[in-house]
Amino acid sequence: MRTQVAIIGAGPAGLLLGQLLFKAGIDNVIVERQTSEYVLGRIRAGVLEQVMVELMDECGVGARMHREGLVHEGIELLFKGARHRIDFPSLTHGKTVMVYGQTEVTRDLMEARAAAGLATVYDVGDTVSLHDFEGTAPKLRYRKDGQSHEIECDFIAGCDGFHGASRASVPKGAIREYEKIYPFGWLGLLADVPPVFHELIYAHTERGFALCSMRSATRSRYYVQVPLEEKVENWSDEAFWNELRRRLDPEARERLVTGPSLEKSIAPLRSFVAEPMRFGRLCLAGDAAHIVPPTGAKGLNLAASDVKYLASGLIEHYRERSSVGLDHYSDRALRRIWKAERFSWWFTMLMHKFPGDFDRKVQEAELDYLVHSNAASTALAENYVGLRL
Numbered sequence: 001m002r003t004q005v006a007i008i009g010a011g012p013a014g015l016l017l018g019q020l021l022f023k024a025g026i027d028n029v030i031v032e033r034q035t036s037e038y039v040l041g042r043i044r045a046g047v048l049e050q051v052m053v054e055l056m057d058e059c060g061v062g063a064r065m066h067r068e069g070l071v072h073e074g075i076e077l078l079f080k081g082a083r084h085r086i087d088f089p090s091l092t093h094g095k096t097v098m099v100y101g102q103t104e105v106t107r108d109l110m111e112a113r114a115a116a117g118l119a120t121v122y123d124v125g126d127t128v129s130l131h132d133f134e135g136t137a138p139k140l141r142y143r144k145d146g147q148s149h150e151i152e153c154d155f156i157a158g159c160d161g162f163h164g165a166s167r168a169s170v171p172k173g174a175i176r177e178y179e180k181i182y183p184f185g186w187l188g189l190l191a192d193v194p195p196v197f198h199e200l201i202y203a204h205t206e207r208g209f210a211l212c213s214m215r216s217a218t219r220s221r222y223y224v225q226v227p228l229e230e231k232v233e234n235w236s237d238e239a240f241w242n243e244l245r246r247r248l249d250p251e252a253r254e255r256l257v258t259g260p261s262l263e264k265s266i267a268p269l270r271s272f273v274a275e276p277m278r279f280g281r282l283c284l285a286g287d288a289a290h291i292v293p294p295t296g297a298k299g300l301n302l303a304a305s306d307v308k309y310l311a312s313g314l315i316e317h318y319r320e321r322s323s324v325g326l327d328h329y330s331d332r333a334l335r336r337i338w339k340a341e342r343f344s345w346w347f348t349m350l351m352h353k354f355p356g357d358f359d360r361k362v363q364e365a366e367l368d369y370l371v372h373s374n375a376a377s378t379a380l381a382e383n384y385v386g387l388r389l
């Protein structure tokens with residue numbers, strides 16, 4: 001098989017890139033480890049920056065997002081038993097975010113790709129290998145149904161997430177990795193119950209962090225900070241709901257509607273960046289190159305901005321025979337990535353329970369300053385809605 005761009009990974013980054021390249025008339029193939037059902041079964045975050053909303057529209061897949069997505073104009077910070085609202089439009093000249101599950105984003109992109117008859121090879125397992133990407137004729141090899149396959153291409157896009165084959169294929173001396181592991185996890189629960197509030201509530205409490213989020217007016221997503229060694233099997237639904245209640249203010253506690261969990265899992269928190277993001281004809285995008293703690297809801301949005309930069313570089317290569325966009329891809333993407341890494345790290349360090357009373361008192365002072373200073377609230381709001389590309 002021959003294509004112009006071979007994409008590894010059918011998550012949001014790979015599917016978005018495939019759609020943008022297709023719209024620009026650039027041939028591409030996606031090779032995915034899992035089945036499409038498995039990919040759609042993943043529960044991930046659900047807050048889209050304007051950049052991501054515009055990218056979905058540019059890909060021609062924004063209709064359901066606009067129909068079913070929820071436009072949010074603010075978030076609430078809960079600390080010392082009281083809630084304080086951060087209003088986005090007044091602090092960011094009218095910007096908002098869109099609450100629309102990543103699962104739905106992935107579904108919309110998958111359906112558009114299938115409708116366009118584009119080549120997506122699912123369920124190849126861990127058989128993908130990358131070859132000759134330091135030259136000008138890279139190749140992908142993979143196995144499926146007992147058969148070996150090779151894809152000759154001009155470029156390989158490594159959109160295969162944190163545990164993928166792409167970054168692992170780069171010679172150790174050619175890549176630098178920066179990492180911070182947080183000493184706790186997020187126990188998350190998804191349930192078909194109405195959200196406790198129409199906007200997200202980020203709670204800083206003596207028992208630890210909690211987040212009240214949602215997927216729609218009838219489906220809610222909740223998280224509580226738990227120690228790293230916690231096991232999800234130790235948490236019944238009832239135990240989760242009781243712990244969440246203990247981290248809410250009286251009004252939210254009163255309004256909370258509970259129900260059986262559709263999904264319950266514990267995710268560790270990590271900050272990670274690999275530099276650079278381009279190695280000859282291999283470019284990394286999305287979680288393959290960086291990870292953020294979910295506190296700032298930046299993971300999906302960073303994948304989107306990487307893909308926007310990468311797609312424009314590839315389109316420029318084919319349309320104008322210019323390598324300027326690709327030559328600047330890594331530096332350009334990393335400038336935005338590190339700002340989102342900083343924001344996600346800052347918000348995580350501010351909202352979570354760490355050992356030591358001094359740190360807690362400093363967190364409470366910063367929260368008090370944050371909600372009473374227009375400058376500090378603006379800094380939070382403009383990072384949350386997304387910095388410009």
Ligand code: APR
Nearest residue numbers: 009011012013032033128160161164165286287299300303
């Ligand atoms: N071969 C082929 N596909 C692979 C391989 C491999 N060796 N390894 C991983 N994959 C696939 C995964 O199965 C997954 O479907 O690559 C895809 C990577 O998708 P994501 O992990 O979702 O990463 P990305 O597309 O960059 O999206 C980032 O997803 O995980 C969330 O929080 C993250 O919101 C962020 C978003």
Ligand code: PHB
Nearest residue numbers: 045046213294295296297
């Ligand atoms: C979610 O809805 O899953 C979610 C929302 C906001 C976050 C993290 C997760 O910061």
